[in-house]
Amino acid sequence: MKIAVCVSHVPDTATKVNIGPDGKTLDPNGVAFVLNPYDEYAIEEALKTKELLGESEVVVISLGPDVNKETIRKALAMGADGGVLLKDENYRDSYAVAKALAAEIETQGAQLVFFGKQSVDYDNGIVGQLTAEMLGFNCATVAVDFKLDGDKITVEREIEGGKEVVETSIPAVITAQKGLNEPRYASLKGIMAAKRKTIEEKEAAAAENYTEVLGMKKPPEKAAGKIVGEDASAVPELIRLLKEEAKVI
Amino acid sequence: MIIKNNKDEFASYLTDAANFKGAAEAVYFPESEDDIFKLLEMSRAKKTPVTISAARTSLTGSAIPQNGIILSMEKLNKILKIDAERKKVWLQPGVTLADLHEALAERKLFYPPDPTERNCTIGGTAATNASGAKTFKYGATRAFVDSLKIILSSGRKIFIERGKIFADNGKITIPILSGGNLEIVLPDYQMPPVKNAAGYFVKKNMDAIDLFIGSEGTLGVITEIVLRVIDFPEEIVSGVVFFQNERDAFSFVEEAREQSYLSREKKTASEIDALALEFFDSGSLKFLSEDFPNIPPEAEAAVWFEQDVKLSERENITEKWFEAIELNNGDAENSWIAMSLKEREKFKNFRHAVSVKVNEYVASKGLRKVGTDAAVPDGKMRKYFYESKKIIVESGIKFIVYGHIGNSHFHFNMLPENEKEFSAAKEIYAKLCDLAVKMGGTISAEHGIGKLKRDYFLKMCGEKAIRQMAELKKQFDPFLILNPGNIFEKKYLIQI
Numbered sequence: 001m002k003i004a005v006c007v008s009h010v011p012d013t014a015t016k017v018n019i020g021p022d023g024k025t026l027d028p029n030g031v032a033f034v035l036n037p038y039d040e041y042a043i044e045e046a047l048k049t050k051e052l053l054g055e056s057e058v059v060v061i062s063l064g065p066d067v068n069k070e071t072i073r074k075a076l077a078m079g080a081d082g083g084v085l086l087k088d089e090n091y092r093d094s095y096a097v098a099k100a101l102a103a104e105i106e107t108q109g110a111q112l113v114f115f116g117k118q119s120v121d122y123d124n125g126i127v128g129q130l131t132a133e134m135l136g137f138n139c140a141t142v143a144v145d146f147k148l149d150g151d152k153i154t155v156e157r158e159i160e161g162g163k164e165v166v167e168t169s170i171p172a173v174i175t176a177q178k179g180l181n182e183p184r185y186a187s188l189k190g191i192m193a194a195k196r197k198t199i200e201e202k203e204a205a206a207a208e209n210y211t212e213v214l215g216m217k218k219p220p221e222k223a224a225g226k227i228v229g230e231d232a233s234a235v236p237e238l239i240r241l242l243k244e245e246a247k248v249i
Numbered sequence: 250m251i252i253k254n255n256k257d258e259f260a261s262y263l264t265d266a267a268n269f270k271g272a273a274e275a276v277y278f279p280e281s282e283d284d285i286f287k288l289l290e291m292s293r294a295k296k297t298p299v300t301i302s303a304a305r306t307s308l309t310g311s312a313i314p315q316n317g318i319i320l321s322m323e324k325l326n327k328i329l330k331i332d333a334e335r336k337k338v339w340l341q342p343g344v345t346l347a348d349l350h351e352a353l354a355e356r357k358l359f360y361p362p363d364p365t366e367r368n369c370t371i372g373g374t375a376a377t378n379a380s381g382a383k384t385f386k387y388g389a390t391r392a393f394v395d396s397l398k399i400i401l402s403s404g405r406k407i408f409i410e411r412g413k414i415f416a417d418n419g420k421i422t423i424p425i426l427s428g429g430n431l432e433i434v435l436p437d438y439q440m441p442p443v444k445n446a447a448g449y450f451v452k453k454n455m456d457a458i459d460l461f462i463g464s465e466g467t468l469g470v471i472t473e474i475v476l477r478v479i480d481f482p483e484e485i486v487s488g489v490v491f492f493q494n495e496r497d498a499f500s501f502v503e504e505a506r507e508q509s510y511l512s513r514e515k516k517t518a519s520e521i522d523a524l525a526l527e528f529f530d531s532g533s534l535k536f537l538s539e540d541f542p543n544i545p546p547e548a549e550a551a552v553w554f555e556q557d558v559k560l561s562e563r564e565n566i567t568e569k570w571f572e573a574i575e576l577n578n579g580d581a582e583n584s585w586i587a588m589s590l591k592e593r594e595k596f597k598n599f600r601h602a603v604s605v606k607v608n609e610y611v612a613s614k615g616l617r618k619v620g621t622d623a624a625v626p627d628g629k630m631r632k633y634f635y636e637s638k639k640i641i642v643e644s645g646i647k648f649i650v651y652g653h654i655g656n657s658h659f660h661f662n663m664l665p666e667n668e669k670e671f672s673a674a675k676e677i678y679a680k681l682c683d684l685a686v687k688m689g690g691t692i693s694a695e696h697g698i699g700k701l702k703r704d705y706f707l708k709m710c711g712e713k714a715i716r717q718m719a720e721l722k723k724q725f726d727p728f729l730i731l732n733p734g735n736i737f738e739k740k741y742l743i744q745i
Contacts, residue, residue, distance in 0.1 A: 185585035
């Protein structure tokens, strides 16, 4: 069976981001990019499934500019068999991303597709579901446990205040939540092997955006703290402020 | 200046990371050099011992007093100037290592001395000559301290720049800022030729600044430090390699070490030149497996390595490490290689977590840490490891070993279950120290002596050297008020 994993190349959540001069996009200068953290669980689950099935292949697909190859390379070092870069330098909304991914998954003939439950850049959390719908695949999201038995799939989903177990079957799209597994580190052997694997590059299938980014704004700066005093005499004032201004006691 | 007199308010100042306990009357928090000056004036008049306290991440009790007052440096925590061009940083001693790293990273600069605990202060690391994983390549704190501003217990100030004042014929002349000189007679003992943090640094024709680095606060109060820094590495190759036995791990380390020394000699950037080489035994891995479930269950030892590389050399260097791992039966299939900064930090945490876990374990039993800090010459590394291990195994006490294997420097940590085992562990500790000294090593390669290791240090260098060291302290601190009890017992200050 062919298993596909769709991965996103996103700014590291620990780096400070700036808005570009157009006011609508991120300025990539000085920003460290990483493999989307939720996609690590997706890759791990695909690899585990492959190891379980034996005769199967994991292909990693990413949409974006040339630098996304770094992220594909990491998935290959972890153990994926092949990678595809769907080239597009321009902004795409979730729908347009899903459109291109669905076309590629169809070309690849993959029957089982893993996504991270969302990418931590735009945080829309819908590309997996959209892709499933376009392909006519079943879909289970926010998975914290995944089992495959023949064609039958059992997924434990994280829901508000508890867990839900759903059953479905192949072909399917699964989106991964933290806790699904413990992603492996790339091994030296994996890194060496990854060098021999090729990344196929092709133009991403054209698609129209349904949404448009009008503008981006940074959250307001945090106001400086206030020092009321340094000894016991400041306590009454501190209590008054906590009550009246901060309204926390 | 804030003063805390109520013991309930400063309990945390009376214990350190080794769970060493002390007592004091008050804690003073100077905010300027002038505050320190006044505090010393008062202490001289009343003959009150003053113990300098930084972040108390020490493992030797050096910052914990037995009586007197505590001088906390934590309010003197400003980075005064960063000169990116000259690669120098001026700072107050209370700046933490974590804050310094952050400020430098913004300017693409890097400070290599990397004691595992990042909440330590730069003043603390200078006073103890702290080292860490990166010492294998870059040396200890000593190598990066460019100048020191110091107030002596007399209130007189000195400023020492590296490369300006040298010892001559066992003597050293240090100018006092307000005029006049201090004529200091140096001890004449020999330091072991290994990574070492035991006692005062003394060498023929030594630089005066080295006398203060690692002096554990016994000679003066450091009030300002100038550090040398380097460019931030373009890339760091970092990996954790697992082995099925300790022997293979040692062969791997020896090959990497030899290759590293060779690369430095040849000044090549295209071969293995490790920044860090850290060892973990199977017990350490078991301790860690809770937080790192990916550790292969059959692993009996692991080595974490790092190498700073040019981006263009990343692949070539990774391949070189791969060859070394394969050649020495490392588990290439299950070794970990960091593919991002986040993963690199995780590996660093891997090393940090093990020492934190030991400290927590020991504290949970209400006992004190019994962990060695000995280092031996490289040629004696295996012999020292196996003989030490045999001694502990025979005792039946649980233990784990990890450490800076690049410098042949192990931390054997005994894990006693009760008071009885604790006493036995202390005896083993003494035996392991003796063994290291016998092999030409040191009892303390990085933690220092403080109050916990004085007896072993006395055995290591002999009573004559200790008396000379006490004499040295008296020349700088004739009032005998600064950090009494560190390095040697107080009686040596009185008896001469």
